[in-house]
Amino acid sequence: MAKKRAREADGAAEAPDKMVEDSDSSDEDDFDMVNVDFEWFNFDSEIDFHGTKSLLRQLFDVDATLFDISGLADLILSQPTIGSTVKVDGKETDAYAFLTALNLHEHREKQPIAELTRYIGEKAKTNEALAGIPDLLSSGKHVGLVLSERLINMPSEIAPPMYNMLIDEIEAAVEDKEPYEFSHYLIISKTYHEIESTLDIEERKRKKGKQDATMFYFHPEDEVLQKYATAYGSYDFTKINEAIADSKRAFQEMGVMPRGFMILIEASKFADAAKAISEYLSPPS
Numbered sequence: 696m697a698k699k700r701a702r703e704a705d706g707a708a709e710a711p712d713k714m715v716e717d718s719d720s721s722d723e724d725d726f727d728m729v730n731v732d733f734e735w736f737n738f739d740s741e742i743d744f745h746g747t748k749s750l751l752r753q754l755f756d757v758d759a760t761l762f763d764i765s766g767l768a769d770l771i772l773s774q775p776t777i778g779s780t781v782k783v784d785g786k787e788t789d790a791y792a793f794l795t796a797l798n799l800h801e802h803r804e805k806q807p808i809a810e811l812t813r814y815i816g817e818k819a820k821t822n823e824a825l826a827g828i829p830d831l832l833s834s835g836k837h838v839g840l841v842l843s844e845r846l847i848n849m850p851s852e853i854a855p856p857m858y859n860m861l862i863d864e865i866e867a868a869v870e871d872k873e874p875y876e877f878s879h880y881l882i883i884s885k886t887y888h889e890i891e892s893t894l895d896i897e898e899r900k901r902k903k904g905k906q907d908a909t910m911f912y913f914h915p916e917d918e919v920l921q922k923y924a925t926a927y928g929s930y931d932f933t934k935i936n937e938a939i940a941d942s943k944r945a946f947q948e949m950g951v952m953p954r955g956f957m958i959l960i961e962a963s964k965f966a967d968a969a970k971a972i973s974e975y976l977s978p979p980s
Contacts, residue, residue, distance in 0.1 A: 733853055735779045735860065736786050738795070740772040743780055746789030747771055754844040756885065756953050757934040761814060766807035771795050771842070777864050777875065779857050781845070792845030794857040796865065799838045799881075801874045811840070815881070818955060824928035825957055831879065839865075839877035839962070843884070843914065854916045855973035862966055880965050882920060882958040885913045886929050890952045913953075916972045920958050923968040927958040 738747070748768040752759040771778070771793075778795030782788050802808040812832055819828035831838060841861075845853065868875040888910055910929065912918055921927040932955055960968055 731783060733791075734782050734785070735856060736782060736790075738772050738775040738778060738780060738793075739786070740769075740775070742787060743772060743790055743793075744768055746780070747793055750790065750793055750844040750846075751842070753846075754842065754883065754885065756932055756955075758814070758932045758955070761933060762810050763807045766805070767811065770797065770802060770805065770807055777861070777868060779860050781849070781853050781857070792843075792849050792853055792857070794841070794843040794854075794861055796839040796841050796861060796875070796877075796880065798874050798877070799832065799840050800835060801837065808840075815883070815957070818930040819957065821930050822928040825926055825930070825959075827926055828881070828957065828959060831959070836878040837874065837876060839875070839880045841880050841882040843882070845914075847913075851915045851976050854914070855969070855977050858916075858969040858972055862969055877962045879925070879962055880960045882917070882960070884917050884956040884958065885953050886910050886917070886956045887913065887951050887953045916976060917956065917958060919971045919975050920960065920968050923960050923964045923971070925959045925961055927956070929954040929956050931955070 744765075748764055751764050751767055755762065755764070774795070774797075778793065780790035781792040782790055797808065799808060799812055803812065816829040816832055819825035843854075843857070865875045865877075932953065935952070935954075
């Protein structure tokens, strides 16, 4: 694959990465082949605001209303050579996925980051496994906040190129004396578990269904990343309730309850974590 140039002067990619997603079936009467080209681009403030904002809302789920999501999208777009978007129908369209990293210390006085940092600190205090994160955020260290989201039906194989390019771009930025020399990376993501629906509750009682607390990953790469983590864990969204789970019912009798998820990785281990993602998710050659 051609590689997206890490530090293009105008913020545009010289030659976007492409990946072809094929879907086929031996029963041609039931399925047709689908051939999709995924292309990687740098962020473009004139094109990517609405797509980035929409994906941020998806990432933060019901708690997205607690932040200045528009301001956060603008901040992401203000650093076009850090991170990538993934698109299908050319550069002028909305992104189907994105990945970026923001310096929490560098932007600490900007409203979107101040709000988000406070939120992260409060949520970390609710899970003992994340107890060290609030102190880290207030220590003055440069923590890279990694934000990544994609449409639900996007293949997970798009993740390895995004992480590999992010590492290359951050290395180039550090060489240029830009503020991306992080001590840690803090990845914000989501998990979910299935719960018994509150609908038809009497019928559920008769069946004596029990809540399934098994955790599932929206992003399969998170399961790899947490193996390299100093800390990781889930937290409840502030505005979540069982009605939300019912609105996201995956099966007839089960609802989907999303939760926030954090992964803290020391900067020295981040490249190895990205390599492990590639080994786990890269499509067969």
